[in-house]
Amino acid sequence: MFHNYLVSAWRNIIKNGIFSVINIFGLAVGLMSCILIMLFVRQETGFDTWLKDHQRIVRMHTAYLMPNQSPFETVRSAGKMMPAIKNFAKNEIEEGVRLIQFDLTVRQNAAAFNEQFTMVDGSFFKLFDLPFIHGNKASSFNKPMDLVITEALAYKYFGKSDVIGETLTVCCVAGNTATLTITGVIADLPEASHLNTEMIVYLQPALFPENDNTLNTWTSLNVYTYFKLNQGIEIAQLQQRIDYWLNNESPITERFAQSSPSGKVTDTLKLKLMAVTKLHLHAKRDAGNLGDLTPMGDSDMITTFIIVAGLVLLIACINFMNLSTAKASKRAREVAMRKVLGASRTQVAIQFLGEAIALVFLSLIFALVAVELVLPFYNEILGKELSLGLFDEADLLLSLISLALVVGIFAGIYPALYLSRFLPGAILKSSKSVESKGSSQFRSVLVVFQFATSIILVISTLVVYGQNIFSNTMAVGYQSDNKLVLNIQTADENLPSLTQELLNLSEVTSVVFSSEVPSQDNENNNYFKLLEPNANGVLSEQQVINYHNMGYGFFEAYGVAPIAGRLFDEDFGSDSIGAVAEGEVGTASAIINMSALKKFGFRNPQEAIGKTLVSDILGMQHLTIIGVIPDIYFRSIKFGLRASVYTLNPKRFNVASISFQSNDVTSLIAKVEDVWQVNVPMQPINLQFLSEMMSAQYQDELTTAQLFLVFSMIAIIIACLGLYGLSAFTVERKTKEIGIRKVMGASVKDIVALLIWQFSKPVVLANLIAWPIAVYLMLTWLENFPYRLSSLWLVPICLAVGMLSLLIAWSTVGGNAAKVARAKPIKALRYE
C-alpha cells in the first residue's frame, strides 16, 4: 500500500511541475532561513554552557542608584567586595575570583604586539576549570605572576604548543616592563564564550598600591567578580546573603545608608548576581555604557529573529496549503476511486499527510545544501563562525528531523482533511467543480496573511535601515571627516617629538589631544559644585557629572565654536589643571555644554561665564567656567546627550586627533606609521580613522538591518511564488468564465484587468492590515533611540511598500492572466 502511496505521491510531484517547484523551492528556502537562524540562536543561547560547573558559576554586577542622579550600572564591581563577601557567605560560596583585563604590549625580538592581558586571583582555575594542554591547574598556577596562555598564542609566539618555561616580555604591568615565564598552556576558548582571554596571569597583590582604585577599593568599579556556589545552593540564596550583608554588616553599610533616603543600602547600591550562562544575552540590562569583556548579545534580537524564521516558514507552509487545496479538484477523482475501492477517510488523509511530509523532507535536503552554500556569507554578515555539523551533533540532526516533521504535519493537515472529505458519489457522478466557497475564501485569508506578514517585514526593514542611515549621517555637532585617531598612551616621554614630527608632515593640519575622541565612551564621573549661589541666591547641590579632558585646540579642530565665552587657550596660561597638595586649592578652567548649563540651573550661557566649579581632580580645584559649547554627541546617538564638563588635564590624554588634508590616505598612513616607528620604537601603533570608529558604533544595527533585509526579501519571494501558483491555478479554473466573457465581447485588456483586480484585492487588504501593525511595531522599536527617524517617514514608507507589493502582485499575476486572455474563446469553452 505504501508503495502505491509513494508512486502516487511521486507522480503527483512530477505531474504538477510548476506547483511542485513552487512548493519545494518555497519550503526549502523557508527551511534554509529557519536553519540559518537556528544555528545563530543555538550559539547565542548556548554561551558558556561548555564551562564545567556552569550551573554554579555566577558573576556579580553593580548598580549605584543615588537619589537625584541618573543610575550608574556596570557588570564590574569593586575590588574589595569579592574577598569580603566570600568570607561572609562561606556556606554559599565555594570559590570566588576577580578578573582585571587590560591591553599591554608583548615584545618579541624586534616586534611588538598588542595583547589582552587578564590578571586573576589564584582561584581562577578552581572556578573556571579550563582544560590544560600542557601543565595542570595545580602545578601551573600556584604563585603570583604565573602565566598561562592559550595554545593559539603559544603558536603565535613560539610556533609550537608546549611552551612551558618560555618567557614573554610585556609592558606594562603596574607601570613596569616585566618578563613572565609561561607555566601552562590551555586549549583555545570556544567562540561561544563571554571570556576572551588568551593570557592569564596570577595577580600579584603587592603590585597594587594600598589606595589604588582597582583592588583596594570599595567603590571604584574596575574588576569582574565571579563566584562558584556550593553544591545545592541557589543563586537567590546567595543574593539574599549579599543583600543582608550590605544592609547590616558590610564595612560600607554606614556610608551608603546615609545617602539612602530609606536608610537601606540596597536601595542605593545593588550587587546583582547573574548566572554565567545568562551573561551573553542578558548582561546588557546591567551593563550601562561600559559594556562587557566581549560584545554582548541581544536577547530582543534573538526573539525577533526566531519570530522572523517562524514567519518565513509559515509563509512557505501556507503556499503548500493553498496550492494543495486549490488543485484538490484535480485529485478528487483519485480520492473518490480510492474510497469506492474501500479506502477509509483516515487512510486517504494519511496518504495526503504522508505526501506533505515526503515533500518537506525533499525540501529539507535542498535546504541543507543551500545552508552549506550560503553559510560563509552569513558568517561574514554576522561576524561569526557558525557551522552545520550535522553528523557530529546528534541533537541538531534530531531537531532538524523534528522540524521537518512538524512543518510537514502543519502544512499537510488541512489539505489532508480537506481532500479526504470528498464523497465519491458526488464527484464521480458530476463533472461539477468540487470546490466549495469556504475553501477558496480560506485561501484568500491565507494569501492576505502572507502578504500582510511580508509587508510588515519590509516596512520594518526599511525603518531599521532608515534609522541606521539617520544615525550615521545626523549632525553630531562636530566635524568628523579627515581625522586619524592615534593612541598615545604608550608614547610617554616621546610625545613632544612625535607631535612635532607629525605636524611637520605636509598633509597634517593639526594634532590635538584628549582623553577620548567621539565614539569612545567613558564613565569618568565626578562631583562638581557651584561655588557661587544662583540668581535666586540659592546654593546648588553638588552634581555628579561626566567629564572629559581636552587639550588646546581640540574644539577648534573639531569645528566646535563656543556659544558664550572662549575655548581653552594656551596664551592665558591658566587653563590647565595641575596636581594640588592636600589642604590646598588649585585653580584652572572648565568648559561646560548646554545640558550641563541647564543642570547647574543657569538661565543663559552668558550667566555661567566666570562662575566657579568646585571639584576634586588631582586635589581640590576651583575651576572657572570660561566657555559654554553646544551639546555634541560624543557617543552613539543611541545614548543621547548628557551633561558634560570639559577640563584640561594633560595627565589624562590618551588619544591624539590628527586632522589632515589629503586624497592619498594610504601614503599618509604610511608616513604617520614611519613617524611613530622612529619616535616610539618597540611599541605597536594604534591608528584608526575617526569615521570608521564612529560607524562601528552602529554595526550592530547594521547587521540587524542586513539580516532583516535578507529574510524579508525571502519572505516576499516565497509569498509571490505562492501568489503565482495560485493565480496560475485560478486562471485555469476561471477559464470558463473568461471564455464566456470573451464570447460576450470582452477584450484581452478587459480580462487582464479583471484578473489583476481580483488578485489586487487581497494585496490591498493585506496592506491595510499590515500598515497599522508595522507602524506600531516600528514606533515601539524607535523608542530605543533618543534621536530617531521622524515618525512621519513611516507614511511614505508604508505607501511605497504598498505600491511595491501591488506591482509585484501584478507582475506575478499579469503573465498568467494575459496568456489565458489571449487564447481563442472556444478553447476556454471546450475546456469544460
Next chain:
Amino acid sequence: MLKLHNLTRVYQTNDIETSALNKVNIEIAQGEFVAIMGPSGCGKSTLLNTLGMLDSPSSGDYIFDGENVAGYTEKQLSVIRKKNIGFIFQNFNLIDELTVAENIELALIYHKIPAAVRKEKVDQVMDKVGIAHRAKHLPSQLSGGQQQRVAVARAVVGEQKMILADEPTGNLDSAHGQEVMEMLQALNEEGITIVMVTHSPAHADYARRTIHLFDGHVVTESVRAAEKTA
C-alpha cells in the same frame, strides 16, 4: 446574411490531422430558422463555432453581411461578433458568481452602453423570457430550464441579428425543452436569424430548414412543408 464557400476546418493534435469540416457550402438568409443535425463528431459544433466566429476556418471563405471574415484576427472577429451574434449553449455557460441580471447584463457591458440603459434593457428582456422574479438569484439556485431562459435572454439583450444555439435543449427535460423552443420560435418571428444544432428531430421541426452533416460534409438539406408554418 451569411455564406460559407468550401469552408474547411482541420484540427491537428500530435501529428494526427482530423478534418472536422470538409469543403462545406452553406447559405443562410436573414430571418431564417435553420437546424443542424447529425451524429456525434460529425462537425456540428465546429460548424456552429465557426459561424459564431469563436473559431476560424482553416481554408475557404466565410462571407458575413457581405464581408469575408475568414482571415480576420480574433480582435476584428470580436467586434463583429459582439454586434451581431448571440449564443446559447447546451450547458448554459452562465457565470456562477454573477446573479441572473448580472449575467444578462454581461452581454451589454462590453458594448459601452450606459448603466441606466443597460438596466432598462435587462429588465425588459427578463420580462420577455419570464425570469424577472429571479433577477437576484445565482444560476445555481435555478432549474435547468430557467438557466437556459437566462442564456436566451443574454443572447438577445444586445439586439443581435443572429442567435447560434448549440443543443439548447440537450440538458433539459421535454417540457422545459419545448418551452425554450417556443421562445426561439417567437424570436425568429421577430426577425432574428436562428441557427441551432440539435439531436432532437422534434425540435428540428421548429426550423424551416434542416442541414444534415456527416463526417464534415453536408449530406442533405430538407425544407419543411409550408403548411406546417401556420
